[in-house]
Amino acid sequence: MVDFTSExxxxxxxxxxxxxxxxxxxxxxxxxxxxxxxxxxxSSVSGFVSLKSMSLQGATKGAINQLTKYLxxxxxxxxxxxxxxxxxxxxxxxxxxxxxxxxxxx
Numbered sequence: 001m002v003d004f005t006s007e008x009x010x011x012x013x014x015x016x017x018x019x020x021x022x023x024x025x026x027x028x029x030x031x032x033x034x035x036x037x038x039x040x041x042x043s044s045v046s047g048f049v050s051l052k053s054m055s056l057q058g059a060t061k062g063a064i065n066q067l068t069k070y071l072x073x074x075x076x077x078x079x080x081x082x083x084x085x086x087x088x089x090x091x092x093x094x095x096x097x098x099x100x101x102x103x104x105x106x
Contacts, residue, residue: 001055009056016060021067032078039075041068041084048086061086 020041031037046054047061064084071082 004056012056012060013063016057017063017067020064024067024071028075028080031075031080035079037078037080039068039071039080039082041082043068043084043086045086045088 024039027037027039031039041064043064044057044061046058047063047065050058065086068082068084071080075082
């Protein structure tokens with residue numbers, strides 16, 4: 001956590017959380033108009049459990065998990081469902097080092 005810069009923090013929060021928050025604001029009238037809708041977020045296991053070297057990623061995904069719960073309550077009156085899927089690691093170049101350390105113990 002101590003190695004993240006304020007730019008790292010802002011970038012990951014904007015990418016993982018702010019983008020879905022603002023997209024939901026824009027989508028709300030479109031979801032409400034037909035009388036039913038659904039929002040499905042992509043979260044992560046890191047939003048529920050602590051994983052090595054994932055503090056900032058986990059915080060953004062935890063924020064998505066909370067947003068999912070709040071929208072489920074706030075938008076239920078409009079028959080709009082809110083859910084999140086929380087996959088385990090998806091092996092990409094961004095998480096390859098962490099993936100090796102956590103899964104394979106390297």
